[in-house]
Amino acid sequence: MTNAQSWLLLEYRDDLPEKLYRLGENPDPYRLFDGTELAPCVDQSPLLVSVAENPSLMADFLAQPHDWAGLQIDSAQPLSNVLQHLRHILFIGFDGSRKGVLRYSNPRTASYFFPALEGGDLALWLGPIRRLSWYGATWRESADQQALWYSQENPHADQWRAIAGRKSFVLDEGQAQALQRQQTEKFLFHWWQQQSSLSFAEASSYLEEGMTSGFLSADSLSTYLAIRSDHRGATPPPRLPQGSDEVRLNHLKTSLERSATDKESHA
Template sequence: MSAGTLAGSHWLLLDVPSAPDATWRLQEQFAGVQAEVLFDDTELHGLGEHSPLLLDLRRAGGLVSLCHLDPQAWPGLVLISSASAEQLLAHLRRMLTVTLGLHHKALLNYYNPHTASYFFDGCDPQELSCWLGPISQVRWFGGTWADRAIGSLGWQQLTNPGLPVTALENEHSLSDRQQCQLQQCLLERHAWRWSRAIGRDYHLLWKRFQEGMGLGFTEQALLDDWLWLRLQHPDARPVPKLEGRSPREYLDQLRRAWQGGPG
């Protein structure tokens, strides 16, 4: 179903943290457009300068064109909804804070195009019906970090299945699959940043990341240390871990083995 066949108003949830200059451009080019600060009236209200902005595209026709012509300068989610502005804002604000497991709470930056590409892919039709709620359709220009590494970002589109579900709760719990998808997003972003920083192929670095995680180096500091070591010794083979050694001790064991020191 194309966006043009869906009834409802069009909105842009502008991902300000991904493009801080967008706020300035918005003020310069679309000064008359009312921008709703998503963090207002939430526990995140003190971080308003880092908040995404909800813009009514009916009042900014030129912005609609810019979103499509230069989507990376105006990142975020294009939403279609028949709900009132107040109803849509209330739902989007409920999506901000989620529960992980029994005792952990986190900010879900679903308005970021990369995060959206992982998070919504982790939803089954019932979950998607719940998370989208009054939103008929959501579109964004993005993809995975692997997609970005090879220059294959593109427009993504999801239509609300509209299944009968209960309304999204405050601090809604994430499913195991959703959590895995978000963890994958963080890991792949880390590998992408490494590839940019040292000028190495993303897929090679991701392969080395996976190898390190398979050896038990799951903490970021350890994973980074492993990667440095692995890049210095690309042809070395991991030696068996000595019994009782922690991941840090095992990494030191590998370093000594590959550098020719005593075990």
């Protein structure tokens, strides 16, 4: 079996070029957006750098993972195949006819998306990549102050062959849900950071309640979370009335205040 080569695919940051040329022996990076629909944004493209030619860079990536945002890519296939595949999976289809860009090189996105892949889907998305590794965390893991090394293995990488004219990959339900969970937990994390005594697990249960009750906008969900957090010992009503979000949220607040009063009077 051919030995794998390794690359770092690094997310663009303003200080990235300076770090590459300060720490790398021979950075000579490849810009991921070159030759794609994102070419107009090439100045902010993720950069692909050879590990073999930049051992000092790789050593810092492993020793100081908090200082880097990116992926380690191991593959026995030619660089041209790896680059072709990395550029191909940038563009995705979802919700029928909608199209988008998958920021998989961001460790946060990678921490949600790649673990959601199973079996044949994993081989399909990783393509010529034998192993994909990164240091990152979901928003929930960040709330617990946990970050870890993730790794995904693809035993079919060496048999992968490039196919000309391949269509964009389409997200299945599980993959779309994983990315939606990323956005939901991001919203919750930023709200939760402003709280003093509420655990992330409690906040998550309140958010799930609110979404199940039909609150979908950020403003309505923020208000729902605040009301539930302010009345943590009260029992919420089994259902909320029909009407606008404002009417329903006022009903929730009144019901929780009444529930708290009743509990105090029977204490």
